[in-house]
Amino acid sequence: xxxxxxxxxxxxxxxxxxYSILKQDSSKVYLIDCGYLKMKSTDSLSKRVxxxxxxxxxxxxxxxxxxxxxxxSFLGRNAQTFLKLGFLRGILYLLADQHNLxxxxxxxxxxxxxxxxxxxxxxxxxxxxVLRMFPKLAQIGKIERSDVSDALAIGICGIWQSNNxxxxxxxx
Amino acid sequence: xxxxxxxxxxxxxxxxxxYSILKQDSSKVYLIDCGYLKMKSTDSLSKRVxxxxxxxxxxxxxxxxxxxxxxxSFLGRNAQTFLKLGFLRGILYLLADQHNLxxxxxxxxxxxxxxxxxxxxxxxxxxxxVLRMFPKLAQIGKIERSDVSDALAIGICGIWQSNNxxxxxxxx
Numbered sequence: 001x002x003x004x005x006x007x008x009x010x011x012x013x014x015x016x017x018x019y020s021i022l023k024q025d026s027s028k029v030y031l032i033d034c035g036y037l038k039m040k041s042t043d044s045l046s047k048r049v050x051x052x053x054x055x056x057x058x059x060x061x062x063x064x065x066x067x068x069x070x071x072x073s074f075l076g077r078n079a080q081t082f083l084k085l086g087f088l089r090g091i092l093y094l095l096a097d098q099h100n101l102x103x104x105x106x107x108x109x110x111x112x113x114x115x116x117x118x119x120x121x122x123x124x125x126x127x128x129x130v131l132r133m134f135p136k137l138a139q140i141g142k143i144e145r146s147d148v149s150d151a152l153a154i155g156i157c158g159i160w161q162s163n164n165x166x167x168x169x170x171x172x
Numbered sequence: 173x174x175x176x177x178x179x180x181x182x183x184x185x186x187x188x189x190x191y192s193i194l195k196q197d198s199s200k201v202y203l204i205d206c207g208y209l210k211m212k213s214t215d216s217l218s219k220r221v222x223x224x225x226x227x228x229x230x231x232x233x234x235x236x237x238x239x240x241x242x243x244x245s246f247l248g249r250n251a252q253t254f255l256k257l258g259f260l261r262g263i264l265y266l267l268a269d270q271h272n273l274x275x276x277x278x279x280x281x282x283x284x285x286x287x288x289x290x291x292x293x294x295x296x297x298x299x300x301x302v303l304r305m306f307p308k309l310a311q312i313g314k315i316e317r318s319d320v321s322d323a324l325a326i327g328i329c330g331i332w333q334s335n336n337x338x339x340x341x342x343x344x
Contacts, residue, residue, distance in 0.1 A: 049262055050269030075251040083245065088256015090221055091261055091266060097222030 005162065006032070008059065008101075009155025011068045011147055012088035014039060014048060018147030020155040021063050029035070029159055031134050032063060036147050053091045060099050068096050068103040069158030071106075071111055071150075106157045114157035126153050177334065178204070179336045180231065180273075181241045181327025183277070183319055185259035188237060188317030191228075192327040193235050201331055203306050204235060208319050212321060226265050232271050240268050240275040241330030243283055243322075284328035298325050 004025070011018040021033040037055050039048045057067065070092065075082050110117035112117035116129050123146070130149040131137050133156070140148055176197070183190040193205040207270035209227050211220045231237065242264065247254050281291035288301050295318070301319040303309050305328070312320055 046265040046268040049265040053266050053269075073255065075247075075255075079247040079254070082251070082263070083247075083254060083258040086255040087262025087265055089255070090259025090262035093218040094225050095222040097225075097312070098219040104217050114181050145208060 004064075005067060005159070006063060006065045007067045007069055007155050007158040007162075008056070008063075008065045009151045009158060011058070011071065011094060011154060011155075012052075012085060012092070012149070013043075014088070015041065016147045017052065018060070018149075018151035019086070020148065021059065021065065022152075022153040022155045022159055024086065024159055024163075026069040027104065031136070031155075033059070034134070034137070034148050034152060035140070036151075038140050044085070049087055049091060050096065052088055053095070055091065056095055060095060061103070065099070066101060067158060067162070068092055068101050069154050070105045070108050070114040072105045072122075074108075104158060106161065110161070111153050115153045115158040126150075130156070161168055176236075177239060177331070178237045179239045179241055179334075179344070180228070180235075180237045181323045181330060182228070182264060183243065183322040183326060184224075184257060184264070185319070186217075186256060186260070187213065188319045189224065190323035191215070191322075192232070192320065193231065193325075194222060194239065194327045194331055196331055196335075201328075203308070203324075205307070206306070206324060207312070208322050208323075211313050217259070221259055221263060222259055225267070228264065228267055232267060232273070234329050237271070239271060239330060240264055240273050242275065242277045242278075243325050244277045244279050246285060251271040256323040271275070276333065278326065278333065281331040283325050284332070286332040287325045298322075302328070 007022045009020040018039040019035060023032050037052065039051055040146055040164055043067060070089065076164045093103060112121040113119040115126050127146060127149040130152045136150060137149060177195045180341040181192040189209040191207060193201045193206050209224065211223055236281060242261065245257055265275060284293040284298055287298050299321040302324045306324060309317060309321060
């Protein structure tokens with residue numbers, strides 16, 4: 001991982017999308033941005049896809065993002081919701097291609113393990129750990145906080161995994 | 173529907189994507205382009221998403237597309253394939269937003285019915301009917317032909333449905 005790695009972690013959703021932007025400078029990790037994008041259900045699907053694209057394109061440009069981190073999604077109860085999540089993930093894949101970013105997906109267990117050290121951690125345990133690492137998160141409204149803490153966990157996993165790979169390469 | 177409606181019908185896929193571009197000038201329908209986009213499985217997902225975006229952005233610009241027509245997709249045997257199809261569909265939703273195009277999805281039954289007059293028609297019946305309407309299709313290689321004929325059926329449904337709506341509006 002380069003000294004200037006800037007990781008965008010995203011937890012996409014058509015109503016609320018949580019995101020985090022973490023920067024790694026030698027051995028330190030800084031939180032440079034986090035929050036959420038809320039979209040109106042009254043807007044057409046294509047309009048929301050466009051808003052999502054513009055929002056993250058602007059973040060990537062302004063904050064010089066170098067890497068995108070996503071959680072691998074699995075089929076839930078609603079297949080159409082699952083397919084539509086694919087729309088938003090596809091937009092992130094497109095942005096990765098257009099801006100020459102590395103895009104990595106992580107399994108839920110890897111993300112939990114990166115944050116808490118335990119792959120079987122509960123959602124609350126992950127959120128509490130993230131809150132402890134980034135106390136400023138407490139300022140965000142409760143409802144959206146879980147979207148943001150999930151996105152932070154995804155971003156932390158991106159950094160942790162990259163460091164791990166680098167560590168292995170250095171020890172070869 | 174305007175006199176200058178140009179409909180892009182797409183049958184997306186990560187290996188082969190069939191497409192058709194039909195133009196409606198008063199009561200006549202012209203086939204102005206059809207074919208397929210083949211992508212290499214050795215390319216990364218984000219690269220293929222980028223190729224897909226660039227390909228259809230160029231088609232939309234060059235041929236002044238005004239409308240996009242898609243078949244509603246349903247969950248098949250493989251959930252991850254289904255999710256990845258969502259990536260490509262999301263790109264078409266984005267292009268619809270960026271180029272101010274109307275995007276409409278049709279159920280398989282509607283598409284079959286638009287082409288053959290019967291919602292329960294077989295894939296072969298649809299393909300034969302499309303081949304009869306557009307004999308030039310026979311020049312395309314057999315393997316890719318079904319992707320192209322599907323995309324043509326999707327485009328025909330887009331035109332047929334729009335005319336139907338206009339017909340209803342005129343008779344109000």
